[in-house]
Amino acid sequence: MPIQELVQIKQSNDLEKNTAVMMAVNCAPVIKGSKASNLITVTMQEFYMIRKLVRGTGISYHLLKIKANKFMLFLYRREALKRYILSEKVQKFLRGYGYPAGDFSAMLHRLFSRVEQYSRGEIAYPHEMGAFLEYSIEDILGFMENDGENFSFYGYWKVYHNEQEMTQLFQCFDGELEPAVSYTQSPRPRDRTNSRMPSSA
16 A cells, blocks of 8 residues: 555544554564564553454454553454564573463463552553564563663664564564555454454453
């Protein structure tokens, strides 16, 4: 989709199309399957629209409330994220935050509970969220050690290590934007009353 068409959609008053573009711009690698997950801020109305968009795509979701009328939507491809989270390096990192080893569903439940605690002001931001967004562990640790400063560059996340590798990865992600936007703008099959929503866990 040419950039001019994208701009026209974003400038229109069509909330459904605007929401689809917002999702594609923020989650293109997840839509195309090269990244396991992402987190976006949505209104409840946007959530209902995105829920329809992801039906039948293999993308699961979980809605997290952070303020009175503000929500974070966690979109993820369950099997891809499970493989990453259960890798030895990530498991070692998450054990330090009390996550149960080897139980992916229980780990998701703990993450969601900690985000809700954060939204209530009970704990500091759970930086281990980065692992569930498939960020490199080295970059998560670099972010924490530097309070988010002194990074090498800022792409899909702040990079502290393996700059060349991350640059190439981010370029691949960038290349998926146009196909993802085109996909979300294509006609969707009519909803069926007995259709099942993607699982949130």
